Amino acid sequence: MSFFKKLKDKFAGNAEQEQSTEKYKEGLEKTRTGFTSRINDLVAKYRKVDEDFFEELEEVLLQADVGFETVLELMDELRYEVQRKNVRDTSNVQSVISEKLVEIYQAGEPELNEIKFADGLTVILMVGVNGVGKTTTIGKLAHRLKNEGKSVMLAAGDTFRAGAIEQLDVWGQRVGVDVIKQAAGSDPAAVMYDAVRSAKSRGVDVLICDTAGRLQNKVNLMNELEKVHRVLGREIPGAPHEVLLALDATTGQNAMIQAQTFKEVTEVTGIVLTKLDGTAKGGIVLAIRNKLNIPVKFVGLGEKMDDLQPFDPQKYVYGLFAEGLDKEEEMEEDAADK
Amino acid sequence: MAFEGLSERLQGTMTKIKGKGKVSEADVKDMMREVRFALIEADVNLKVVKEFVKKVSERAAGSDVMDSLTPGQQVVKIVKDELTELMGGEQSKIEFSTKQPTVIMMVGLQGAGKTTTTGKLAGLLRKKHNRKPLLVAADVYRPAAVQQLETVGKQLTIPVFSKGTDISPVEIARQAIEHAKAEHLDTVIIDTAGRLHIDDTLMQELKDIRALKEPDEIFLVVDAMTGQDAVNVAQSFDEAIGITGVVLTKLDGDTRGGAALSIRTVTQKPIKFIGMGEKLDALDVFHPERMASRILGMGDMLSLIEKAQTNVDEEKAKQLEEKFRTSSFTFDDFLEQLAQVKQMGPLDEILKMLPGANKIKGLENAKVDESQMGRVEAIIYSMTKQEKTTPEIINANRKKRIARGSGTSIQDVNRLLKQFEDMKKMMKQMSGMSSKKGKKKMSMPGLDSLFK
Numbered sequence: 001m002s003f004f005k006k007l008k009d010k011f012a013g014n015a016e017q018e019q020s021t022e023k024y025k026e027g028l029e030k031t032r033t034g035f036t037s038r039i040n041d042l043v044a045k046y047r048k049v050d051e052d053f054f055e056e057l058e059e060v061l062l063q064a065d066v067g068f069e070t071v072l073e074l075m076d077e078l079r080y081e082v083q084r085k086n087v088r089d090t091s092n093v094q095s096v097i098s099e100k101l102v103e104i105y106q107a108g109e110p111e112l113n114e115i116k117f118a119d120g121l122t123v124i125l126m127v128g129v130n131g132v133g134k135t136t137t138i139g140k141l142a143h144r145l146k147n148e149g150k151s152v153m154l155a156a157g158d159t160f161r162a163g164a165i166e167q168l169d170v171w172g173q174r175v176g177v178d179v180i181k182q183a184a185g186s187d188p189a190a191v192m193y194d195a196v197r198s199a200k201s202r203g204v205d206v207l208i209c210d211t212a213g214r215l216q217n218k219v220n221l222m223n224e225l226e227k228v229h230r231v232l233g234r235e236i237p238g239a240p241h242e243v244l245l246a247l248d249a250t251t252g253q254n255a256m257i258q259a260q261t262f263k264e265v266t267e268v269t270g271i272v273l274t275k276l277d278g279t280a281k282g283g284i285v286l287a288i289r290n291k292l293n294i295p296v297k298f299v300g301l302g303e304k305m306d307d308l309q310p311f312d313p314q315k316y317v318y319g320l321f322a323e324g325l326d327k328e329e330e331m332e333e334d335a336a337d338k
Numbered sequence: 339m340a341f342e343g344l345s346e347r348l349q350g351t352m353t354k355i356k357g358k359g360k361v362s363e364a365d366v367k368d369m370m371r372e373v374r375f376a377l378i379e380a381d382v383n384l385k386v387v388k389e390f391v392k393k394v395s396e397r398a399a400g401s402d403v404m405d406s407l408t409p410g411q412q413v414v415k416i417v418k419d420e421l422t423e424l425m426g427g428e429q430s431k432i433e434f435s436t437k438q439p440t441v442i443m444m445v446g447l448q449g450a451g452k453t454t455t456t457g458k459l460a461g462l463l464r465k466k467h468n469r470k471p472l473l474v475a476a477d478v479y480r481p482a483a484v485q486q487l488e489t490v491g492k493q494l495t496i497p498v499f500s501k502g503t504d505i506s507p508v509e510i511a512r513q514a515i516e517h518a519k520a521e522h523l524d525t526v527i528i529d530t531a532g533r534l535h536i537d538d539t540l541m542q543e544l545k546d547i548r549a550l551k552e553p554d555e556i557f558l559v560v561d562a563m564t565g566q567d568a569v570n571v572a573q574s575f576d577e578a579i580g581i582t583g584v585v586l587t588k589l590d591g592d593t594r595g596g597a598a599l600s601i602r603t604v605t606q607k608p609i610k611f612i613g614m615g616e617k618l619d620a621l622d623v624f625h626p627e628r629m630a631s632r633i634l635g636m637g638d639m640l641s642l643i644e645k646a647q648t649n650v651d652e653e654k655a656k657q658l659e660e661k662f663r664t665s666s667f668t669f670d671d672f673l674e675q676l677a678q679v680k681q682m683g684p685l686d687e688i689l690k691m692l693p694g695a696n697k698i699k700g701l702e703n704a705k706v707d708e709s710q711m712g713r714v715e716a717i718i719y720s721m722t723k724q725e726k727t728t729p730e731i732i733n734a735n736r737k738k739r740i741a742r743g744s745g746t747s748i749q750d751v752n753r754l755l756k757q758f759e760d761m762k763k764m765m766k767q768m769s770g771m772s773s774k775k776g777k778k779k780m781s782m783p784g785l786d787s788l789f790k
Contacts, residue, residue, distance in 0.1 A: 063384050065565040068375065130588060130616070131449030131561065139481075160616070162453075162493070163486025170481030184489075215591035248449060252381030252565025254593040275448065277534070284565065303479075 046090050049082055053090060057097075064283030065252055070290050074100060102313055104290050113297045113310045115145070115206075115242055116269070121199055122206045123232055123239040126272075127225060127262055128246035130213030133274035135164065137246050137300060138208050139171030140308035141272075146175060150205040155195030156181035157188045157228065158212040168210050174305065178202075188212065188224065189231045196235040209240070216261035229266045243268045244297065247288070249276045255284045259292050270297035273311065277301045289313075366398045373417070381596030383569045386424070386603045394420050424599050425626035426608045433582070434467070435554045439518040440525045444585075445544055445575060446559035448532030451587035453483060455559050455613055456529040457490035458621035459585075462611075463525055464496065472523040474514040475500035476507040476547070477531035487529055494618060497523065507531070508546045515551055528553075535574035544579050556581045557610065560597055562589045568597035569604045576605045586624070587613035667762055669718050669726035676711060716744035717754050729755060 046053040054075060061071045081087075081096050115124065124141070126134045135158070142152045154172050156179055158164035165181050172179035180195040192209055199207040211228060214221035232239045245268045247255050262268050273285055276299045285296055296311040370391050377387045397416045434440045442459070444452045460471040473491050475498060477483035484500050491498035499514040511528050518526045528547065533540035548556070558572060558581040575581055584605075586598050589612045598609055614620045661667045718726065720743030725732055732740070732755065741748045 059384055062378060063566045065381075065567070068379050129563070129591065131451055133449055161486070162489035163482040166482035166485045167480070174481075215588060217590075217592040248561070248563075250447065250561070250565060250567050250571075251563045252568075252593075252596065253379055254381070254563040254591065255565075257592060 049087055049090055049093055053093075054079065061283065065287075066283035067253055067256065067287035070104070070287040073290070074104070074286075101286065104286055113270075113295055113312065115297070117205075118238060118241045121196075121204065121236060121239075122241050123196070123199075123236060124206060124208045124242045124244060125211065125229065125232065125240035125266065126209060126244050126246060127211050127266055127268070128213060129215050129248075129258055130161075132213065132246040132248040132251075133300060134158075134213065134246045135167050135171065135210055136303075137244075137272050137274060137298070137308065138168065138210050139175060140300070140305055141298070142171070142177050142208055143175045143305045144308055145206050145208075146177060151203075152177045152206045152208065153195065153199050153202070153204045154179045155191055155207060155209040157191050157195075157210045159184055159186050159188050159191060160212040164210070164212065178204075189227050192228050192231050193235065196232060196239070200236075216258050222261070222265050226265050242270060244270050244272050245294070246272045246274055247284070249273050249284065249299075251284065253284075253287075256287060256291060259288055259294060263292065263294060268294055270295050272296075272298045272300065272308075274300035277307075363399060366395060370395050370398075377596065377599070380594035380599075381563075381565045381568070383566055383596070383600035383604065386569075386600045389603070390420060390424060390599075421599070422627045424603055426602045426624075432463075432467070432610060433554045434469075434525075438522075438524050439472070439515065440469075440555075441515065441551050441553040442525065442527045443544075443547065443553045443556045443579075444527065444529050444559055445556060445579065445581070446532060447534065447561070447571060448480075450532065450559040450561045451613055452532060452559045453477070453486050453490065453529050454616070454618075455557075455585050455587060455611075455621065456487065456527050457494055457496075457618055458613065459557075459611065460491075460496050460525075460527055461494050461618055462621050464494075469525040470523045471496055471525040471527055472514065472518045472521070473498045474511060474526060474528040476510050476514075476528050478503040478505070478507055478510070479531045483529075483531065490618065497521075507543055508550070511547045512550050535571050535578075541574075541578045548579050553582075555583060557583050557585050558607075559585045559587060560601065562586045562595040562597055562612075563591060563593040564597045569600050572601045572605045572607070576607060581605070581607055583608050583610040585609075585611045585613065585621075590614045590620070669721060669729065669758065672758065672761075673715065673718050676715060680711065713744070713746060713750065714754060717741075717746055717751055720744040729758065 046056070057078075058071055058075055061074065062068070066074070077100055078093075078096065081100065082093060085096070087093055087096060115122070126138055128134050138154060142154060145152050152175075154168055154177060156165045156168045158168070159182065162184075165184060169179050169181065180191065180198055182191050182194065188211060195207060195209065209228075209232070211225060212221075214225065216222065229240065229243070243266045245259060245262050247258065251258070259268070259271065271288065271294055273296050288294065289296060298308050299311050301307045301309055373394070374387055374391050377390065378384065382390075394416055397420075444456050444459075446452050456473055460473055463469040463471055473487055473496060475484040475487045477487075484503060488498050488500060499510070499517055501510045501513065507530065514528070515526055518524075530544060530547065531540070533544075535541070556579060558575050560568060560572065564571070572581070572584065584601055584607055586595070586609055589595060589598075601607070602609060609624045609626070612622050612624050614622055661671055717740060720740045721729075721732075725736060725740075732751075737748050737751045741751050744751075
């Protein structure tokens with residue numbers, strides 16, 4: 001049985017699974033047509049697996065923002081694999097590519113793509129550069145957790161950007177959770193202190209803390225973030241239990257430096273990859289997982305409240321290659337008909 | 339760090355070539371491979387990279403380069419020329435309508451920085467072009483987008499036209515243009531909602547706004563950190579509504595900003611402004627040749643000089659130079675210097691503009707913490723008048739007092755004193771150097787550690 005088939009069978013028969021697979025397919029529509037059609041073109045163009053084929057495949061991956069080092073590694077492994085399995089026909093190499101992609105995700109520790117909850121109050125800190133979608137993600141995450149039966153509270157820690165507090169407030173109303181806030185321009189660490197206090201006294205399950213967007217090379221802003229992190233830890237031992245870094249999927253290689261720097265300052269525990277419905281690619285996920293070993297926990301696949309999905313590498317690759325799968329199935333059916 | 343900057347990579351290759359008396363075809367090929375890697379790592383679109391490498395290789399292989407006395411230098415020049423060309427050649431100006439009001443539309447993906455840029459642009463047009471802008475809040479979708487623009491308007495004291503979120507953006511824009519006419523506001527800047535270039539419904543909305551009164555400028559706001567996709571985004575927006583220019587935001591980050599290189603080549607639309615910070619005056623006119631120079635590590639002296647001219651008092655600068663030469667530089671002068679430097683903008687930005695600054699050891703990683711400047715200031719403020727002019731008299735007791743007064747430690751005070759002495763020595767060396775023209779290796783003791 002082919003790799004695709006195995007994947008599909010894995011998701012079949014489970015309604016909930018299928019529904020979320022659909023979301024992936026929908027959200028990744030653009031990614032898939034961009035990426036997969038390129039691979040299909042490639043396969044059609046080159047009948048034989050030779051250096052020209054590899055060179056062009058390398059370009060396809062580079063254009064998907066996978067990043068130079070990861071691409072080179074992947075190409076080396078592919079060359080080895082192709083040789084080992086004695087693959088000559090390009091149509092067979094497609095499944096080898098997708099296998100490798102999944103493998104890269106799963107290298108190292110097993111993926112933890114769920115929120116780790118503490119015994120009492122769980123504190124989640126959301127960090128990231130400007131405009132990646134931190135506040136929107138918090139809104140969606142709050143909605144998600146509330147649906148799971150948790151009581152949620154939000155802390156408006158972005159006291160800098162104009163309208164940021166109001167934005168979180170609107171999300172709070174939409175989702176139906178309380179928002180702890182102070183006036184614009186106040187010390188974010190003080191807001192956090194306040195928020196933790198009221199979260200404790202009201203006995204909520206989860207406190208999600210928003211922070212202002214900051215470019216990772218601004219030392220004073222990163223110091224401020226470190227202070228916020230420290231204040232949370234002082235109020236509740238072990239807090240923040242999750243530090244989620246929001247990354248814009250359209251971002252190029254700089255995303256890696258973002259992940260690295262934020263990890264150093266706040267011990268990032270997971271990544272939320274936002275705007276994945278918009279970008280034509282999304283290959284940066286590969287590079288991040290490969291290099292930094294920070295799990296991608298959620299992906300943002302749209303603007304609606306329930307468009308935040310737990311990240312699943314297999315589903316992600318399935319989304320990327322769904323086109324290839326459908327074709328393979330058709331071919332198998334055709335063969336069966338005859 | 340996994341990545342070196344584009345300029346570092348190119349510089350490394352350039353240095354290799356520069357030293358050669360002869361450049362062979364193999365040398366050019368070697369260099370071009372490095373250029374290719376560097377550009378791809380910098381998020382320059384792959385197609386653009388290919389074109390660029392081909393062009394430069396062709397020119398570099400030409401006989402006028404090979405036969406010249408300094409072929410290495412020639413190649414460097416070609417790379418710089420082509421890079422400038424890639425980013426749009428000459429600097430391009432903003433268009434104003436002869437018929438009032440001038441209409442400017444801001445479009446782009448979510449989170450690119452449209453609203454902030456709208457505010458910055460209005461401030462810049464008022465200051466440099468003497469315009470009377472009206473900001474239009476046409477983002478009715480994102481929560482609190484209208485409030486954000488209103489707050490920005492308040493900070494700048496520039497009027498904002500908003501009609502809440504229940505009316506269609508097209509209608510809001512129409513009313514805003516009427517309003518501007520009635521109020522004699524000559525420039526209408528429409529802040530539209532962030533949207534995906536593949537969202538047909540929302541792209542149609544932009545077309546409808548555009549149809550109201552042909553905008554004089556349609557600026558696509560692009561995040562400088564965007565990867566390979568930048569080209570697709572720019573192309574889609576351009577095909578749908580015909581953009582007239584690009585504003586590149588968040589360029590104060592450590593991205594290598596390959597998007598800047600790609601967009602112009604693919605859309606043939608100029609980059610007009612760049613966002614350099616979160617403050618509302620942090621919008622600069624884009625200068626392609628300066629940017630190319632900066633990428634190649636040749637420094638951005640022109641921008642630095644311009645910044646200095648607007649912020650530094652010439653008389654004072656002369657006095658200061660005199661003081662350097664006679665070594666009568668005191669802590670008072672140092673304070674004044676600090677204040678002037680602060681006015682010029684973020685310190686690390688300024689350092690980056692210095693030619694060769696990224697080659698000074700330790701400086702490439704020198705992240706400047708502005709709050710450290712505050713501490714240095716506090717220490718100096720805690721000195722007596724006499725101590726400031728003759729730091730030699732500062733003994734252990736005085737140090738203790740200064741540390742207590744400034745809320746720092748004796749070590750901090752010691753460090754500052756040591757650095758101040760080093761600096762004085764260096765200044766003397768430097769002013770002596772310029773007359774002798776000696777090729778002494780320049781070092782800046784303490785500069786990199788001063789604000790760490």
